[in-house]
Amino acid sequence: MKLSDIYWYLKQDISKIEKEIEKTIDAEHAILQEASSHLLKAGGKRIRPVFVLLSAQFGTYDIERIKHVAVPLELIHMGSLVHDDVIDDASVRRGEETIKAKWDNRIAMYTGDYIFAKAIEIAAAETNIALHQTLSEAMVEMAIGEVEQIKDQYNWNQNMRMYLRRIRRKTALLIAVSCELGALVAEASEQDRINLKKYGYYTGMAFQITDDILDFVGTEKELGKPAGSDLQQGNLTLPALYAMHQDEQLYEDISAYLQSGGDKLMDMPGVIRRIRASGGIDFSKKLADRYLAKAHDALAPLESNRAKRALTEIAEYIGERKF
């Protein structure tokens, strides 16, 4: 089953949102268009708009209003991807920054700024203060999260709390806000809105933990990048973090790698084997499942409808996700 099979009946509305996103990105300035067009080509699951649309079905479903939050939420996600690309490791590692790289970096930064501003501009069509506050608070939290991620990069002395805090801001928050604002713009009941927000938060946490597991268990073909890339780039995710605290030698090896700022060689296939053997994958999987159980609990009080079934199936899909 493909993820999109779960919400097949939203196809038309998703395509409407997609077109609005295209229109936003594809305009106003040739350079900006060029800089952001790869985002459109890359596509993406548009999972945030999907959560908005599904959550809006617990109130008055009006796509003309829903798009005022669905489009901004995807744009905010896209803007953050653009900023993630700024000053990538590769260009720095080569030891010199070319004028072209510098140009591209500044363009990428302002392209991100442009996309963020466009997101706000589209949301401005809605008068609800809570909506604007929720959206801007999410952007504030995301910026703080990015700074935390930079601070934690190549930091070998981490605990699980730091990891969870990071993925909360990196992923769970924007999915929670997608559900919350979908309910808000459809004027669903406050109780439904709170439950949908919780569902989004727990689902987002499980989604990111699963993503971090797959980075160690997927093949290069499935992942589109070598296994262990996160760790290679100095990002300590849950499977490795847990395993380090079970296996003293592994702790030494990963710490040494991180302390060297990624300069030291590391036997990645060996490290991945030891992470598995130390139970890092199993532990992470169990935690993801606990979050998914909480997501299901949050859905329970909601009325039974097609949207509730779809949200339930999305959570199940994440639990069984292979790549």
Added chain:
Amino acid sequence: MKLSDIYWYLKQDISKIEKEIEKTIDAEHAILQEASSHLLKAGGKRIRPVFVLLSAQFGTYDIERIKHVAVPLELIHMGSLVHDDVIDDASVRRGEETIKAKWDNRIAMYTGDYIFAKAIEIAAAETNIALHQTLSEAMVEMAIGEVEQIKDQYNWNQNMRMYLRRIRRKTALLIAVSCELGALVAEASEQDRINLKKYGYYTGMAFQITDDILDFVGTEKELGKPAGSDLQQGNLTLPALYAMHQDEQLYEDISAYLQSGGDKLMDMPGVIRRIRASGGIDFSKKLADRYLAKAHDALAPLESNRAKRALTEIAEYIGERKF
């Protein structure tokens, strides 16, 4: 006379705005605080809040509402300064990007993002759709302006239209919006709001042209940087642009410098002398004065009050500005 003498009676409200800005920047995360604290130390004239406060005096003046636009407008300005600092020429010119520079750059980028998001969050307290649209449109335009500035940098083949378009987005727009939103949040009449916006736009254009003149006529002590810095960094401003088209040899020399991407040596004191001799300064001064005359015209229909006198005096101050 100091600029702040003109609006001395706003001192208390400006200090209130200042405190709100401090509170916003000075919180939430130690790294962000560190990264943005130099902005606070640097101070600044807080000219955008001043325009907001003065414009609000043509309606119902309520500082508790006015701050919802005055603070965001200054924050947007500050965020753009932070992003301007990202990947500065100096660190690139040395031919290598250190890990520290890279770290600082990413932190600076996300600090800017954080400040922008905070600006939006504070403005979210106001329900007026026009306000949110105006603010977000300004951010969109500014991002486009930054991309234009990058594109035009080291471009020797420019005309005056390109220069004016650039300073419009770089400076005039945010001052126009400051006046417009001050009037809007105070619920001034539509006609007053339009006139104040025009006043802000023309004053902003004159302000930037004057700034660009001073870069060629000021001393290093007055400017806090060597004279001719703009041109040195590849930014072609009006005095040089005009002079190039009057003096063929100057055109050759400046073009060669810009075409070399700033690598070629240039006799800056000599270039400055020739810019003066070609009438580049006089021409620019006359254009600034024309904008200031338009600013005065825009004010004319407004009722006579202390705020109108202050706005008039600010325009006069800019016309006589020495550094």
